[in-house]
Each structure stands twice: as structure tokens, then as C-alpha cells.
Amino acid sequence: MGKPTKFLTSSVGRKITLALSGFFLCSFLVVHLVINLFALKAKPDGTGAEMFTQYGDFMATHPIIRPLEWSLFAGFLLHAVLGIFLFIKNRQARPVRYDMNRPSENSTWTSRFAWLTGILVGAFLVVHINTFFIQSRFIQHRPMIDFIKEAFASPAYVTFYMVALVFLGYHLKHGLQSAFQTLGLRVGRYEKLIDAIGVVFWLLIPIGFAIIPLYFLFAY
Amino acid sequence: MSEQTMNLKLKIWRQKDKNSKGQFVTYAMPGVSPDMSFLEMLDLLNLKLVRNGEEAVAFDHDCREGICGTCSMFINGRAHGPLKGITACQLHMRTFTDGETIVIEPWRAKAFPIIKDLVVDRSAFERIMQAGGFVSVRTGGAPDGNAIPISKAVADEAMDAAACIGCGACVAACKNGSAMLFVSAKVSQLALLPQGYAERKTRVEAMVAQMDAEGFGNCSNTYACEAECPKMISVEHIARLNREYVRAKLV
Structure with a gap:
């Protein structure tokens, strides 16, 4: 038989790496959402945000979080760079396009455009990280809750978040079941379970994130 | 057998050989029976082309009953045409409507270079x-099938x-x-x-x-x-x- 492959230069190995980094980022989404939901305890009189602020301080200052933070950045970078790399490779596999193509009859648009929803989520992240992480950690040195109150007072900014969360939802709708398939786990007997986990991720997590800006815009 | 025939337009990818630049050529195709298979319809077109002294459209075909896997063509934006679970040879002209333009392209992939017209190297x-x-x-004596x-x-x-x-x-x-x-x-x-x-x-x-x-x-x-x-x-x-x-x- 022919030669063995090198994991990271083989198509399947790269796909598995993309899937694993995707799962890692999904685990971060859960942690991120759970902590952020504590911000909902903030009351207009300025009280209630103590626990959220404590979490924020812990995340920003405790040494145990530093390696996790760097792993998270590395995970984002790996997922994005590998995703774009595979997208380019895949375009090269069909140098001449079809004159007439009806892909909507054989596949979902979320699966065909996962690269695009991914890029849009990535673009959102640049703005998002600047508004909160960079401003509070490196520039203004104020508690996170202040930035949340200020940013989500603007209807335009909240709308931008809602749109970004829709794209995140679509990206996860394809990405999560795709990652299970790439790891070889999406088979008959687990399909329903994977679909259920999928709904939690692509529907409930973006909704959970959406509640926070809406709370600060309308109820606060 | 239905007696009505269909008038079709075929927009087919023509390419002389691997290194030539191809282009679409549109052919008027009257007198197509709805009972014809897609490949029989192309046979009819080729018969007409040969009679007019033109070169026939090259396409792969062999068994014409859906088991050999040679008839590769992208019909109206779908591999093997619009129906599910069949090859191009099992597709019948009754699937299409009278007066329709049908676009026929070869498989397009870097790993499947075009040899001629609709024929690709697989x-x-x-x-x-x-x-x-x-x-x-x-090798040796054949073992028992149920061993x-x-x-x-x-x-x-x-x-x-x-x-x-x-x-x-x-x-x-x-x-x-x-x-x-x-x-x-x-x-x-x-x-x-x-x-x-x-x-x-x-x-x-x-x-x-x-x-x-x-x-x-x-x-x-x-x-x-x-x-x-x-x-x-x-x-x-x-x-x-x-x-x-x-x-x-x-x-």
C-alpha cells in the first residue's frame, strides 16, 4: 500500500484540527455566557454588579487565567487561519466554475457559507474585543460593567450585536454538527443527540448573549 | 408511447481537447420524444451533427442502465440532472418541459481534467x-463462502x-x-x-x-x-x- 500521511498536512488531519479548535471555542462560549449573565443583576441605581465585577477582576488579574487566555487567542487564530487556508485550497480544487449551478437543491446555505459567517463573526470580534477587553484592560482601566452600560446604551451598537449574533448562530448551526461529523461521531445512533446539542449551541447560546445588550438598552 | 414531441434548446460545453479553451454552443433540438433517455436525446443530436458534417458531442457512456458510472454530466446545474438517485442515462426527457433550454456541462474539478467536450479524465x-x-x-484454493x-x-x-x-x-x-x-x-x-x-x-x-x-x-x-x-x-x-x-x- 501507499505511503502514510502526515497528520497536519493531510486533508482529514487539517479538518480534525479545525473541528477540535471549534469545540474549544464552543467551550469558551459557554464560560463567557455564564459569566456575562451575572451582569443582568446590575440595577439602574448602580448596585447589583458586585459579583460580575469580581468575576471581571479575577479574569483580568489572576495568574491562573493567563495561560487560558493565551490558549484562547491561539485557538481563535488557529481556527481562523486554518479555516481561511482550507477555503482557499477548496477554491483551487475547482479552477473553472460551473456556468449553471443549483447548490441550493443539494445543500443548506449555512453549510456552503460557513466560511463567510466565520469571517463576519471574526470581523465582529475585532470590534467586540476592542470595545471591552482592550479598553478596560489596557487603556481606560475601569470595571467591565461601565463599558457594558455605555456601549449598550446605543441602539445602533445593540443592533450591530444582534446582527453579529445571528451570524454566530448560523456559523454554529453548520459548524457544530460538522465538527462531530469530522471526528467521526455523527452516526445514526448519536444523530438525535448531536442535533439536540446543536440547537443548544446555535439557538440558545446566541439568544443568551442577545439578552444582555437588550437588557441594558431597554430595561436598565 | 406518447405522440407529442418536445422542442428543446441545448447549451452544451464544447472543448476540442485537454489544452484547448472550451465554450458553450447552443443547439436547437426539435422532435425529442418524452420517452427518450437523456443519452438517447444526445445520440439524436449527434446523428444530426454528423449528417450536417459537424463533429459529434463527445460524452462518456457504457451500460446505459445506471451501473457503470461513466455517464458524467452536469445537467441544469445538477450532477446527473434534477432527479434523485439516478445517473444521466436513467434520466428521461419527460422530466423537462417543452421549449426549455438545458445546460449541459462536464464535471468541473482540478482533479478531473476535461479530455473533450463532456468527457473528463477520472x-x-x-x-x-x-x-x-x-x-x-x-492465492490458493477458494475458501468456503460461509467460513x-x-x-x-x-x-x-x-x-x-x-x-x-x-x-x-x-x-x-x-x-x-x-x-x-x-x-x-x-x-x-x-x-x-x-x-x-x-x-x-x-x-x-x-x-x-x-x-x-x-x-x-x-x-x-x-x-x-x-x-x-x-x-x-x-x-x-x-x-x-x-x-x-x-x-x-x-x-
């Missing part, structure tokens, strides 16, 4: 098979994978030009059966390596391949290939 699939799509056995028991469920699953006719519709339909459904059907068929079990580790690596070397794209799980496969081979086989690959690398 020997990349043969090279993938040569890399690992076999079992190594000592190795195989459960019905496993035998059925292996048979479903073995139904692959290597037509290349999976590659043609995939937005990435990925050959994963073809390769996984072959890997799966052999990995499921005791005769293929022995070489499963080297097989999956060798076939994936050859698939990559041929310039096929990377699977992004759109499942267009499963939807367009004339043998309706399930993407569960792709999941199995992925498992086989992880197993080969880790175990």
Missing part, C-alpha cells in the same frame, strides 16, 4: 484505488458502500471538489468486512494521501455529495473514514 479515482482500495490475500460469519447488519452496510459506481458525481456536486464520499465508500466497504479489516490502518492513510495528491478539495460537510449520489451513499461512510483515520493515527 483516472484519479483509479490511482486512489491502487493506493489502498484492495485486500492482500494469498467467516458476518452479521446481516454489517454485510448490508458494506453492500451499501460497495454500491458506489465511481461516477464522480460527489466530486462534481461538492463546492470544494472533494472526493470524500467516493474514498469513504471504498474505505468503509473494506473496513467493515473481516477480509479488509487486517489492512485498515495502512489503507485509510494511503487512500487519503493519494486523494490529497490528486488535488481534490477538503470536505466541509455540506452533504451535497450524498444528495447527488446516484447510489444514495450515506455520509455516514465519511464519518467512518474520519474514525478510521483517527484510529490509524492514534491507536
Whole structure:
């Protein structure tokens, strides 16, 4: 038989790496959402945000979080760079396009455009990280809750978040079941379970994130 | 037999040879019987072209009953045309409407270079098979067919994978030009059966390596391949290939 492959230069190995980094980022989404939901305890009189602020301080200052933070950045970078790399490779596999193509009859648009929803989520992240992480950690040195109150007072900014969360939802709708398939786990007997986990991720997590800006815009 | 005939327009990709630049040529096609198969309709066109001293449209065909996998064409934006679970030769003209323009293109993928008109070179699939799509056995007296028991469920699953006719519709339909459904059907068929079990580790690596070397794209799980496969081979086989690959690398 022919030669063995090198994991990271083989198509399947790269796909598995993309899937694993995707799962890692999904685990971060859960942690991120759970902590952020504590911000909902903030009351207009300025009280209630103590626990959220404590979490924020812990995340920003405790040494145990530093390696996790760097792993998270590395995970984002790996997922994005590998995703774009595979997208380019895949375009090269069909140098001449079809004159007439009806892909909507054989596949979902979320699966065909996962690269695009991914890029849009990535673009959102640049703005998002600047508004909160960079401003509070490196520039203004104020508690996170202040930035949340200020940013989500603007209807335009909240709308931008809602749109970004829709794209995140679509990206996860394809990405999560795709990652299970790439790891070889999406088979008959687990399909329903994977679909259920999928709904939690692509529907409930973006909704959970959406509640926070809406709370600060309308109820606060 | 229906007596009414159809008037069609055919927009067909014409390309002299591998190195020439191709283009679409539109042909008026009157007198098409709705009972004709798609290939019979092309035969009729070619008969007309030859009578007029023009060159016939080259297209691959052999068995004309959906089992050889040679009739590769992209019809109106779909691999093997608009219907599910059939090849182009099993497609009948009654599927189309009178006066319609039908666009006919070859499979388009870097790994399937066009030889002429609608004929593409699919020997990349043969090279993938040569890399690992076999079992190594000592020759000698034929063993008894029932010496190795195989459960019905496993035998059925292996048979479903073995139904692959290597037509290349999976590659043609995939937005990435990925050959994963073809390769996984072959890997799966052999990995499921005791005769293929022995070489499963080297097989999956060798076939994936050859698939990559041929310039096929990377699977992004759109499942267009499963939807367009004339043998309706399930993407569960792709999941199995992925498992086989992880197993080969880790175990």
C-alpha cells in the first residue's frame, strides 16, 4: 500500500484540527455566557454588579487565567487561519466554475457559507474585543460593567450585536454538527443527540448573549 | 408511447481537447420524444451533427442502465440532472418541459481534467484505488463462502458502500471538489468486512494521501455529495473514514 500521511498536512488531519479548535471555542462560549449573565443583576441605581465585577477582576488579574487566555487567542487564530487556508485550497480544487449551478437543491446555505459567517463573526470580534477587553484592560482601566452600560446604551451598537449574533448562530448551526461529523461521531445512533446539542449551541447560546445588550438598552 | 414531441434548446460545453479553451454552443433540438433517455436525446443530436458534417458531442457512456458510472454530466446545474438517485442515462426527457433550454456541462474539478467536450479524465479515482482500495490475500484454493460469519447488519452496510459506481458525481456536486464520499465508500466497504479489516490502518492513510495528491478539495460537510449520489451513499461512510483515520493515527 501507499505511503502514510502526515497528520497536519493531510486533508482529514487539517479538518480534525479545525473541528477540535471549534469545540474549544464552543467551550469558551459557554464560560463567557455564564459569566456575562451575572451582569443582568446590575440595577439602574448602580448596585447589583458586585459579583460580575469580581468575576471581571479575577479574569483580568489572576495568574491562573493567563495561560487560558493565551490558549484562547491561539485557538481563535488557529481556527481562523486554518479555516481561511482550507477555503482557499477548496477554491483551487475547482479552477473553472460551473456556468449553471443549483447548490441550493443539494445543500443548506449555512453549510456552503460557513466560511463567510466565520469571517463576519471574526470581523465582529475585532470590534467586540476592542470595545471591552482592550479598553478596560489596557487603556481606560475601569470595571467591565461601565463599558457594558455605555456601549449598550446605543441602539445602533445593540443592533450591530444582534446582527453579529445571528451570524454566530448560523456559523454554529453548520459548524457544530460538522465538527462531530469530522471526528467521526455523527452516526445514526448519536444523530438525535448531536442535533439536540446543536440547537443548544446555535439557538440558545446566541439568544443568551442577545439578552444582555437588550437588557441594558431597554430595561436598565 | 406518447405522440407529442418536445422542442428543446441545448447549451452544451464544447472543448476540442485537454489544452484547448472550451465554450458553450447552443443547439436547437426539435422532435425529442418524452420517452427518450437523456443519452438517447444526445445520440439524436449527434446523428444530426454528423449528417450536417459537424463533429459529434463527445460524452462518456457504457451500460446505459445506471451501473457503470461513466455517464458524467452536469445537467441544469445538477450532477446527473434534477432527479434523485439516478445517473444521466436513467434520466428521461419527460422530466423537462417543452421549449426549455438545458445546460449541459462536464464535471468541473482540478482533479478531473476535461479530455473533450463532456468527457473528463477520472483516472484519479483509479490511482486512489491502487493506493489502498484492495485486500492482500494469498492465492490458493477458494475458501468456503460461509467460513467467516458476518452479521446481516454489517454485510448490508458494506453492500451499501460497495454500491458506489465511481461516477464522480460527489466530486462534481461538492463546492470544494472533494472526493470524500467516493474514498469513504471504498474505505468503509473494506473496513467493515473481516477480509479488509487486517489492512485498515495502512489503507485509510494511503487512500487519503493519494486523494490529497490528486488535488481534490477538503470536505466541509455540506452533504451535497450524498444528495447527488446516484447510489444514495450515506455520509455516514465519511464519518467512518474520519474514525478510521483517527484510529490509524492514534491507536
